[in-house]
Amino acid sequence: MINQGGGPERVFDAVNLLADPIYEYCSITKQLGDGASSEQALLDHPWLQRQRRIHQLQSAWWVFHTAEHSRFQHAVGAMHLTGLFTDHLFPSLRESFPDLPSRALVVETMRVAGLLHDVGHGPFGHFFDTQVLASYGIDHEDIGRALVMGPLADLITSLRRSPGGAFRPGEAVDPSWVAFVMAPAELAGFTPPPWLEALKPVLCGPISTDNMDYVPRDAYMCGVAVGPVDLPRLRHYMFIKDGNLVLHQHGAPALEMFLSARLYMYNHVYFHRTVRRIDLHLRPVFAATCEGLLPSGNPIDHLDQYLYLTDWSLMAEVDRLQRRPATPREVEMGRRWEAVTSRRLPWRLVFEAFHELAHPGDHPGLADPAWIEAAIREELPTAWHDVGLEVDLASTDPRPDNPASDDQLLRIYDPISQRVEAEAAPQLMARLLPLRTVWLRVYSDQPAALPAVREAVLRAVARVAR
Template sequence: MGRHVFTAVNLISDPIHGYIELTKRLSDAEARAAALLPETAAEEDLLDSAWLQRLRRISQLQSARWVFPTAEHSRFTHGLGVMHEAGLWARHLYPSLRQALQGVDAGKPVPSEGLVVETLRVAGLLHDVGHGPFAHFFDDHVLTGFPAPPDSRREGAKRLSHEDLSQLIIERELSRLIGGLRRAPGSVPERDALAEGEAIDPTWVSFLISKPPLADDSMPRWVRWLQPLLSGVFTVDNLDYVRRDAYLTGVAVGPVDVERLRRYTFVSQHGLTLFEPGLGALEMFLTARLFMYQQVYFHRTVRAIDLDLAEVFAPSIRAIFGDGSPADRLTEYADLDEYALLHQAALWARGQAVDADPQPGDGRVTPAVAEGWRGILLRRPRWRAEAEVRVQYEASPPAASLAELGAEEAGRIAIDLAVVDARPADASATDSLLAIEARDGGPPIRLSRSLARLPAYALIARRYRRQSGQSAASR
């Protein structure tokens, strides 16, 4: 491509990945000079869309940033990292993917490398585009109050989540840009460009990011085979956030050998497959992820702030967004971010827009909610941890251990249960998400047994006591 590589690709400096490539839209003349097909969109257009720029105003670590002062990174930077990680995995996996497809779908067209790489990159970039203020906290305290849009591919009903909103945004708001992409970043047109007649189907992207992962036989086999990279035992998502969050909180998690894990992973007729020598790298990574949950995400003060936030969050969102599901109001949801919430919270904390009888969408909250925000913004948690129990288990937490913490007392004693799946707990699901090939060519190895040294679940249970003189905020 000669000098045109600099016309076609931007470089973004990143503390985790070094340099992240991003495609720039070319004019017709520039595309011809670079031996590329005409294009109507590039990754920079997605990045500059209102939906992606909004993620600059959604924090990656929600309340943890009040405990780890350097953790000021956003869902925007995380999305860039996941896009890059997804591209690395797609490039590495493509030769084995191509071979496996030719083995099971003989005579059928095989997708180009550019199509596979760019589809995975777009899924990585957009996997969090539906997040609301305070990210997962918004899921737990607002979105679960609404049903998810019906989907015939899913058994039964589910509650709304940010992944559902991401799927809607991808298919309704960003589909034109996604469909206009014609290449992955790189300097080799015959490798990086989509083949003539190929285009990324936005429904592939929404399928890849679905949680719980959807089952859909109508999806191309290669899309189904690569789905575990977004929702499997390890994902391009957690491979970025474990390292990024550790670096930006200043927490040392020990070695995470992502390259070894990637080098020993390939696609077989069983789908995503790990060669046995890579198991150590996988266990190392899952251990680092568990460490981050125990040391950062479940830090005692982080959880104390979350107890305060839980009392004020839903009425605050109701005040600025009103009633109704974000799934039905995507236009208004585009303006709902942490900047909007925290700006209003600062006014409430100063006694402005406070009313004993606020109405949905009027921008007002009760005096108790305003006082709650004052404590949060000044980092004065009203809850203090006074007892803690840590347990690991396979199916259900030991009741005797939890009983040591006593009972909750509304507004006075809170029992907080923070649980993480240290490894996938469902053995059958684990084995279906990632096949293990033995180094001696013997029978397939069950991943669930290989990871048995890690617990299925790790729980930190704490008893918190509200400090005297502090009352719960009314809803």
């Protein structure tokens, strides 16, 4: 029942608290029956509830036994954290753009973008992007934008408040604003208001609220200790200056902690050797399995069916392939999936090495797995020349190629010179992080060949590294 009075207790009719293991509580706006929509209505929408049925970590839940969290939990966390950062940035944003909309509208626009930034994900997350969507020239962000501009648009435009208060009369969130700020790529045919463009780095890029939520959340849910991540200090020292996102030099240690934690998660969780083995093993059958659950053609043209494509529906299809295959092809698909579900993967790790690259041109051979495989086969004894081999290059870019460029994601303010220094950001990044890291791993499916393969790999890698 809605409180009809005008006392301070009315605030409890408008906002709910959601318990969260990372933030203790996240606030959401409630449905009031006044004709306006709410964050509660968005969270209860089938497209958001669908995210409960998609794991946050595509294959890692088969490796880290407690990693059972979903995209839904990350979406709520990203919404909460994006709102905190935007609310903190608002006073300095207003100095750059005096004709800003209301604080509530600006904060809510960014909160909704945080909530919906991953709404287009398919089963197995980014693996679905590379194995299915890439063949149509799209990714989950393209589908997410289609949802924001389509099925979710009415709910977005009818929002009238954030947890901090109501919009000004006549204000509304434009779905195009949300679609623009939720993904790095430009939005075709859309010119963003300058204040929104200034806020885009809050949600997009390696130093973003998206990353700031999933790094500690994934670590917590995997049971992995990554060291401290001091988000309050990082937020405290961020501000907008001349339309750019800036970090005060006193916040640099917090940035260092966060980027180190993020790199650790990539190297030891997201690129874990067994996670990569699972992905390697599923490549030949993953897309074919998904095809049986969708109409032919681009999934973005079949959103009504895509709504029901989740980890749950995919694993139900996997169960059918294992128990009741209808064709010889399905028999083979079921066998390949069974190696994963029963954790009897045929590929064995023969070799692994970690490389940190400081310059864009370092070790060009580490960008081409086919070239490395050919080099290994040249070193193999004749008897094992046709042995089953897979070369895996798991690479991440911890910092931008050129953080001093005009479109750099974050600038550094030097309190000694009292200005934003053009070289401060690249110098800081270069000191903290390599330009690129690469895990080079070689797998084979023939145990008897492992000693010979390893010797061949060692000789080939010595050539590649030169």
